């Protein structure tokens with residue numbers, strides 16, 4: 160045994176490092192609700208300690224962990240605390256963290272059933288539960304990926320395979336160079352990750368036909384060009400700024416008649432299907448061909464938990480197919496058939512844990528609560544002269560205060576406050592403040608406390624006493 164092995168076996172046996180991690184984690188949890196939501200500049204300066212050259216020798220692993228605790232923890236954004244409203248960042252439910260901790264110890268590779276029967280089993284269960292929860296066609300399959308970016312890439316790869324096949328072209332064998340033209344039909348408010356996927360798939364941005372949107376960011380149905388079987392449409396369940404949902408029923412019917420493929424980007428909004436509250440918004444969502452969604456957003460699992468869903472299993476598995484002399488496929492589920500990557504961690508463990516724990520009613524309550532808090536934010540801020548620019552149909556609120564300049568100044572102060580954090584965006588060509596309520600931990604009190612921060616920032620900008 161080498162001296163390194165000896166040291167590693169000792170570390171494994173003593174569990175001292177895990178105990179150290181547990182203590183650091185527990186103290187983080189215990190202080191999170193009062194931690195600054197964004198670190199202050201003096202903490203950020205301390206990150207300089209990481210600027211060193213690669214060590215020549217092994218060191219004390221306890222010191223490695225200590226650096227993470229003392230410098231790392233204060234330099235996190237406190238998005239697990241209830242007053243973080245940036246991007247569309249969720250917050251891991253306790254049961255999902257616990258499940259992930261255990262699965263980290265298992266360190267499974269979820270590529271094949273023979274590599275991890277438990278990962279394969281839980282992927283199958285999650286696939287069925289998601290199909291049922293979202294009311295998707297019965298033959299829908301799921302691939303467990305890092306996030307919606309890769310889920311969308313996968314869904315569009317399936318679409319590329321199928322649409323080209325309809326035009327008499329096998330993209331796997333013949334490539335794209337002399338392929339028939341594929342038309343990509345996207346709303347002007349489509350999320351940036353879709354255009355990225357389109358580039359990665361070799362279509363080029365010039366194959367996109369951009370469709371005008373209404374004031375909420377929904378594709379205008381009457382502006383959709385004449386469709387045919389060379390078309391791939393991308394719709395949205397949840398506009399990243401306004402939270403708006405496209406008109407799925409009408410658009411999918413048009414697409415179906417033309418034999419066009421519909422992919423629905425439902426990164427955070429697909430979960431709206433889990434409750435009747437949003438039945439107007441989600442109507443017809445099941446009529447798509449493929450969908451992308453993140454469990455690490457609305458469902459509040461830890462990060463790295465995206466899902467591609469596709470009703471055309473053959474197209475998805477052909478698009479992502481893989482061979483190898485050493486690969487041992489099974490009669491059961493082999494996860495690599497449904498994802499671009501081969502090796503991957505067992506993400507379905509925490510997804511399963513979330514759904515098993517919450518059940519239908521818990522998922523529904525979680526989603527509705529985000530909406531209730533977004534509405535509360537909007538009404539309290541409106542009472543304080545902020546202008547709410549979107550219909551708050553889900554968990555997103557877009558705001559301005561009188562002018563772009565005042566809006567920007569208020570946003571800067573809110574971000575510096577450490578009390579809460581939200582981002583900015585551009586909406587209808589104006590700089591706006593953008594609030595996304597995406598954490599299970601946000602309470603009514605958190606919203607009220609955050610609104611006070613907004614009002615104090617507004618007063619400071621206007622030179623008034625708070």
Ligand SMILES: Cc1ncc(COP(=O)(O)O)c(C=O)c1O
Pocket residue numbers: 246247305306307308309350352395397398399424425426427453465
């Ligand atoms: C509508 C939409 N699509 C795609 C994405 C990208 O998701 P991910 O960061 O998981 O790749 C987001 C992220 O917020 C989103 O809101």
